Each structure stands twice: as C-alpha cells, then as structure tokens.
Amino acid sequence: MSFETIRQVKKFTMTSDERLFALINATRYILDKKIDGSFVECGVWKGGSMMSVAYTLVERQVTKRQLYLFDTFDGMSEPTDKDYDIFGSLAKKLLQKNKKQEKSSIWCYSPLEEVQQNLSQTKYPTENIIYVQGKVEETIPETLPNKIALLRLDTDWYESTKHELVHLFPKLVQGGVLIIDDYGHWQGCRKAVDEYFEQNNISILLNRIDYTGRIGIKV
Template sequence: MRSRSLLLAAAVVVSSQGKDTNLELERLSSASTRYWRANQQSYIESVKTCVIGEGRPTPTTNKQGDPSAPCQWDCYRRASMLEPLVADILVNGVAGDFVEAGVYRGGISVVMAALLRGAGVLGDNTRRMWLADSFAGLPNDLYTKRFAQTDAGRQAGHSSAEISHMQKRQRMSRQWGKGGHFTGSLETVKRSFDRCLLPMGSDSARSTAGRGDRAAPSGEVGGVHYLVGFFADTLPKSQISQIALLRADSDIFASIYETLDALYPRLSVGGYVVFDDWKLLQARASID
C-alpha cells in the first residue's frame, strides 16, 4: 500500500499513544485515501514536486538532494507522511493550529500550508500555521551549556557534559550553526513560499519555480506566522493556544526539549507530534 511506507515516520507517535501501530497506520492510510479528492491530490503533488526540485522523490541514500531546492533529504516521504495526519485531524475536528519548530528552508512548511490550503482551511479564522526558527542556524555549544543550568535543563535529566558529548558525536555545530552550510534564513523561507505555494487549482508549481527569485520575497500567506528567535525566547510567550499538529525538526537536545516543554501541554486530544529527528541520539534522549 502506497501510504503505508509514508506513514512509518509517524510510528513513534502512534505507538506512544498505546495503540497497535499496524492497525493505526492502516486506519490512517485508509482515512487519507478517502479524504483527499483528485484535484486536491494533484495540487499537493505539484507543491511537493516544487519543493524537491531536481532531487529524487525516493532516494536510496541520505545524500543531499537538489542544493537549490527548498527541501533536502528524503523530502517526498517526509512531506507525504503529513497527508494522512492532516486528513485525520480535519475529519475528526481536532482543534488547534499547525506548528513547525525547526524550519530550515521551509520546504516541509510549504507542503503543510499546501495541505491546509488544499483542504480550504488555511487562514487566521480557520487553521493557523506557526513557523518557529532562529533562521540563523542552531544554537552554539555555549547555549547548550546554559540550557543545562536552567530549570528546564535540570528537569531534562542529562548533564551539560552529556548533552555536549551527544552533540559533538553528531558534529552538529559546525554544519548547522550560525553561518554554517545549512543555515536557512527567513528570506530563504519566504522565497520558498513565493516559489512553490501556488493558489489552489494550479498544478504547475515547478514550472514557475524560477520566477521572481531576484525580487525581494514576500512570503506573506494568510494564516502563516513566523516566530523568529531561539525557542526558549519565542515559544513560551507565543500566541499559540491549541495545537493539532506539531512537527519538531530542530536536531539538538536543547531545542527539542524546549519545544516539547513549551508546546506539548497545548496539544489537543487527538493531535499529533511528529519527530523528524528520532534517528539522532540526542533527539531521542530529549524526547524520552
């Protein structure tokens, strides 16, 4: 079944709810197939094609895809697995907004917006989206040490040395930190929205990908809001009241813990948390 493989990334969330993973994935797959109409699916596919660019839809390795595209690394699967979750939320009327904590270039954010737009519910009076990121790379090692000394850090159950060791093992700081190769600016994210989030009814996002790249990006989409800064500074005081879906994609222990500490209490019954970085040691330690 096509959707089954796309849902495997949600298995951690499903199993943590005490449900039978296989049955729940089958239920979500079936619900998604019934929910999305052909015109909606065509629109969503066009947006996914745009954010992937020239990258492979189903890569056989974790190598970087199209370096100029809004999304990298196994993007088709990561984007597609949101479809059944969004469908389930909308069918069951789960209250709340949609949040991505850790945005990079905005590729997955654009697809999430396309899902809500395709369903006709993206807007300040319906379903809002919140995109949280420093837009300047990951916090440095000093931030991690300071985090361990905060109340949240002490409750996390790992010392500063343990957290730093996990981070160094993954060599995160140099690649993802401020000025690193993988820093995604707010301008870059807004440009991704301009480039790929076309009006509903269009199926030619990829053909328009090159237009307007030299102009200052607008990135202004009704219902989409940006939270700029480190999570400890932005998430606790944000105007997010209820959350239907939270996608955590910030890689390091401190950032993921701060995300869950601030936002998990706002998750609605029946909502979902998607952990993009479960494969990383420090991410699993933070979630556990």
C-alpha cells in the same frame, strides 16, 4: 496530489519523501477529523515541510488555520555534548567542519526573507503564517497558539527539543499529531523525547516513518 506536492517542495527541504508523505497525510487526517488548532513547526530550514502543509490546506480550501514557524533563521543553535548522531559523531565537531552558508550544510541556514518567499508560492494567506525568529528557548512560551493540531519538531538538539515539548505538547489537543523528525538520527533529540514522556508519565505510540522520523497521536 501527494506526489505533486512532494515534487513542489522537495528542493526546500532535507526531509525524506516518506516523512513528507506522512506530514501530508497527517494534515489530511486533522481536516477529516475536524481537529481544532494551529499547525506548528520548530526548525523550518527553507520552509519545505510547512509548504507541504500549506499546499494541502489550500487544496482542501482551508485557509483560516494559523501556521507557526519557529526558527532562528540564522542556522542551527549551539549543540551540547548530549548531541551526537547515530554514528557517534558529536554535532559540535560536524558543525565546525561546515560553513553556515553552504546550501545543504548541517547548519540549516536560511534567512527569514527566503523562507517567506518560499511559503508565498503556496498562495496560503500571509496573515495566517506567523514567523517567530530566535532560539526556541528564548521565543517560547512568549509566542504560542492556544491550541495545536499538529506539532512538528525538527530542531535536532536535546535542549531545544526538551524545551519545545515542555511548552508545546500540553497545547497539542487530544487527537492531535506529533511528528519528531530526528528521533532516530540525533541521539540528543531521542533522549529529550524519551525523558519528557517518562518524567510526565505520558503514554504515546511513536510510529516509525523511516529510520529517523516518528509520528504519534495524542490520546
């Protein structure tokens, strides 16, 4: 069913097939190993990645897990000078070159109502889908699950990624899965991840999914 799920969500995500496949496999792993906790995503755009999680859960007849979607639902937050891509281009300048409402823009703009409509296609119970609107630096840690089974970070920038790790990684349970979408592409994201694990003396193997995506299991 992986390829069918990818086909269903493809137009709702900029994520590669490899990263979607890894996310689907991670969801199955969590269910197979009976790892407790919610599924959390920071930076959702149109909701395609969490749709793939929801489809996989429905396929397994698991509908009581809570899905948390953190996003501004108004496009990207403001980057800093730490945020530049693998080619050295500053995120600030790239944002200035694009309009927020363009469908495939770097702005990743998608209003809340659109994301809710997209997630409804999965038939996952709406009462178990929690949308948290606003910058993660402002909404976290106000709204958090007690335990996290899967944590997917896709807000691109240094400040947001570091904030997410500080507050969310401690809630990721042992055996839980961490996915960093932009580790290879956005250098601010990479810096935030490397700093967090070094500063907290945490050992984790982040395996390469594709040129930018990384996945690891908390030990």
